[in-house]
Amino acid sequence: MESKMSAVAEVPxxxxxxxxxxxxxxxxxxxxxxxxxxLGAGVAxxxxxxxxxxxxxxxxxxxxxxSNLGDKDGGAxxxxxxxxxxxxxxxxxxxxxLIPAERVHDVRLRLATQGLPKxxxxxxxxxxxxxxxxxxxxxxxxFQRGLEGELTRSIQALSSVQSARVHLALxxxxxxxREQQKPSxxxxxxxxxxxxxxxxxxxxxxxxxxxxxxxxAPSAVSVLDDTGKLLSQSPDSTAGAEINAQQLLYVQQLxxxxxxxxxxxxxxxxxxxxxxxxxxxxxxxxxxxxTSEQFxxxxxxxxxAVRSQxxxxxxxSATKTATGVPGAVANQPPAPSAAPINGANPAPNAGGQQxxxxxxxxxxxxxNYEVDKTVxxxxxxxxxVKRLSAAVVVNYQSAEDKGKTVTKALTPEQIEQMTALxxxxxxxxxxxxxxxxxxxxxxxxxxxxxxxxxxxxxPEVMDLAKTFAWPVGAVLFAALVLMGLVRPALKGPKIVxxxxxxxxxxxxxxxxxETPERPALAGPGKKDEMLPATPEQLRLEEARVLAKxxxxxxxxxxxxxxxxxxx
Numbered sequence: 001m002e003s004k005m006s007a008v009a010e011v012p013x014x015x016x017x018x019x020x021x022x023x024x025x026x027x028x029x030x031x032x033x034x035x036x037x038x039l040g041a042g043v044a045x046x047x048x049x050x051x052x053x054x055x056x057x058x059x060x061x062x063x064x065x066x067s068n069l070g071d072k073d074g075g076a077x078x079x080x081x082x083x084x085x086x087x088x089x090x091x092x093x094x095x096x097x098l099i100p101a102e103r104v105h106d107v108r109l110r111l112a113t114q115g116l117p118k119x120x121x122x123x124x125x126x127x128x129x130x131x132x133x134x135x136x137x138x139x140x141x142x143f144q145r146g147l148e149g150e151l152t153r154s155i156q157a158l159s160s161v162q163s164a165r166v167h168l169a170l171x172x173x174x175x176x177x178r179e180q181q182k183p184s185x186x187x188x189x190x191x192x193x194x195x196x197x198x199x200x201x202x203x204x205x206x207x208x209x210x211x212x213x214x215x216x217a218p219s220a221v222s223v224l225d226d227t228g229k230l231l232s233q234s235p236d237s238t239a240g241a242e243i244n245a246q247q248l249l250y251v252q253q254l255x256x257x258x259x260x261x262x263x264x265x266x267x268x269x270x271x272x273x274x275x276x277x278x279x280x281x282x283x284x285x286x287x288x289x290x291t292s293e294q295f296x297x298x299x300x301x302x303x304x305a306v307r308s309q310x311x312x313x314x315x316x317s318a319t320k321t322a323t324g325v326p327g328a329v330a331n332q333p334p335a336p337s338a339a340p341i342n343g344a345n346p347a348p349n350a351g352g353q354q355x356x357x358x359x360x361x362x363x364x365x366x367x368n369y370e371v372d373k374t375v376x377x378x379x380x381x382x383x384x385v386k387r388l389s390a391a392v393v394v395n396y397q398s399a400e401d402k403g404k405t406v407t408k409a410l411t412p413e414q415i416e417q418m419t420a421l422x423x424x425x426x427x428x429x430x431x432x433x434x435x436x437x438x439x440x441x442x443x444x445x446x447x448x449x450x451x452x453x454x455x456x457x458x459p460e461v462m463d464l465a466k467t468f469a470w471p472v473g474a475v476l477f478a479a480l481v482l483m484g485l486v487r488p489a490l491k492g493p494k495i496v497x498x499x500x501x502x503x504x505x506x507x508x509x510x511x512x513x514e515t516p517e518r519p520a521l522a523g524p525g526k527k528d529e530m531l532p533a534t535p536e537q538l539r540l541e542e543a544r545v546l547a548k549x550x551x552x553x554x555x556x557x558x559x560x561x562x563x564x565x566x567x
Contacts, residue, residue: 045481049474060100062089065107066117067096073117080116081107144170151212155187155205160195164188168213184220185209191225199245202232247285250383255279261425262392266418274395274443279426282387289379296372305370312364388426388434394418396442410440 065088066077077097081088086107088099099107111117148166155164165188171181187205191197197205202223210218223232258279266275298304394415396407410418419438428434455461547554 042481042484046478049478049481052474060087060102062098063101063104064091064096065099065104067091069097069117077111077116080111080114084110140170144168147212151187151209154208155189158201158205160191160197160201161189162192163190166209170213182220183213183216184222185213185216186222186224188224188226189231197231206232247283247383251281251283254281254283254385258388258390258426262390262422265421265425266392266394269418270394270397276393277422278391280389280391281385284384284386285382287379287382289377291378292374292376294374294376299372306367307370308368310364310366312362312366314360314362316360385432387432388428390422390426390434390436392418392422392436392438394438394440396440407442415440 066074069077074097078088081097081099084107086099086103088097090096091098148168151166151168152164155161155166167186167188169184171183173180187209189197189205205223206218206221209221210216221232222230224230255278258281259277262277262279263275266277394410396409398405398407400406415438419436422428422436422438423434426434426436428436456465
């Protein structure tokens with residue numbers, strides 16, 4: 001069997017020196033045009049990502065400087081911010097001016113020194129800009145405008161008031177008029193959404209305006225809202241309404257107080273959220289007044305009180321005229337009587353012609369006694385409780401039965417004890433018709449469906465994602481550019497690996513002839529079949545084909561290896 005032999009030249013080789021790693025300039029010069037373009041694009045993208053990350057990371061947090069400014073004030077503030085080189089932007093809808101958070105307080109103070117924002121309402125600062133030649137009417141008009149502005153600012157300071165406007169009617173006082181006109185005022189208020197003004201606040205606004213204007217009566221102040229509704233009325237027309245409102249408020253407070261007492265006494269017994277109580281109070285606000293006079297029967301003088309006593313006593317004497325035949329004897333006075341003074345008949349005269357003297361005594365006594373009189377005035381109290389009705393619901397008690405939680409009703413003794421507690425708590429009075437009803441029943445618990453919010457929809461996670469979105473995105477983008485463009489461009493061209501040459505035992509076998517025919521040995525039991533080619537044999541065959549078809553490339557590879565240059 002003939003076989004072609006191939007000549008093999010044995011070349012002794014010394015161990016190759018370890019090649020030095022090239023620097024970045026050598027790597028850059030070894031790149032072709034396409035690789036350089038990819039490298040430049042990657043570096044540009046990296047720089048752009050770094051700049052974007054720095055800019056977004058240093059972007060300030062904007063806060064509200066002023067809100068709800070008028071067009072005039074807003075323009076003045078924006079112009080001043082531009083002069084101060086302060087960045088600003090508007091909120092959605094243009095309702096507020098935003099600036100960096102760290103400069104809010106500084107800018108506000110600096111704008112305040114310049115009188116910004118001035119506000120749409122001017123106060124007494126109008127009096128500071130008096131011009132030469134101003135008439136008295138203009139001075140009075142500026143004073144009235146300033147007073148209206150100051151009142152408007154004061155009313156706008158209320159938390160419920162969004163904006164306000166005050167109109168004053170100040171008549172000119174003239175000493176020649178006998179009856180002077182009184183001033184009046186009207187106030188238009190615009191409230192914040194969802195806010196109201198109660199009676200006390202309305203009374204405060206009315207008295208604020210009335211106290212600020214001389215000789216202005218509170219009844220001459222009218223307060224309106226932005227819908228045109230009159231909020232303030234005369235005292236005569238609102239007296240009944242105010243009383244009714246106060247009465248209703250008093251009843252509500254009284255009922256809440258009784259309900260709170262019941263809850264406080266039963267919650268420690270049955271547990272929190274296991275008792276509900278409602279109390280209805282009937283209150284009598286009627287005012288009654290009664291007057292009565294009572295007289296006792298006449299009493300004895302000894303037990304009666306003497307109011308006044310008058311005693312009149314008189315004493316005198318009278319001469320009786322003589323009677324009979326006129327003559328000397330008859331004209332003589334009678335002789336004194338010899339009979340006793342208390343005698344019934346005096347002694348007759350000797351001659352029977354003389355007159356007699358008579359003694360007279362008179363005594364009058366008048367006594368006035370006091371008459372018993374009782375005057376009783378009774379005024380009924382306003383706000384007296386006429387009747388109380390209490391309704392109490394108690395939940396079933398929870399107990400454990402064989403490791404399970406079960407509910408059971410209260411015993412009649414427990415219900416009676418709780419009812420007694422409620423009666424004592426509200427001051428139960430059977431005579432006025434009070435009633436207490438205590439019911440024991442299981443509470444119905446309504447299951448509220450809980451919707452599990454996904455993790456990525458939770459507000460905390462969303463805020464965290466917004467915070468780290470730019471830094472993490474910039475890092476990921478830079479990593480993609482680095483691994484996809486820069487790194488492949490810096491690696492250089494791939495080395496063509498061939499197995500055409502092998503170094504063994506310090507000798508280099510070079511193929512110079514055709515592939516020799518080498519008979520393969522048959523395996524045991526299969527002498528007629530050839531063994532399959534191994535991967536080493538396939539690579540060796542490819543190296544031979546390459547050496548035949550492109551010997552120049554093989555020579556260059558050998559030259560590079562011998563010179564120690566990197567491939």
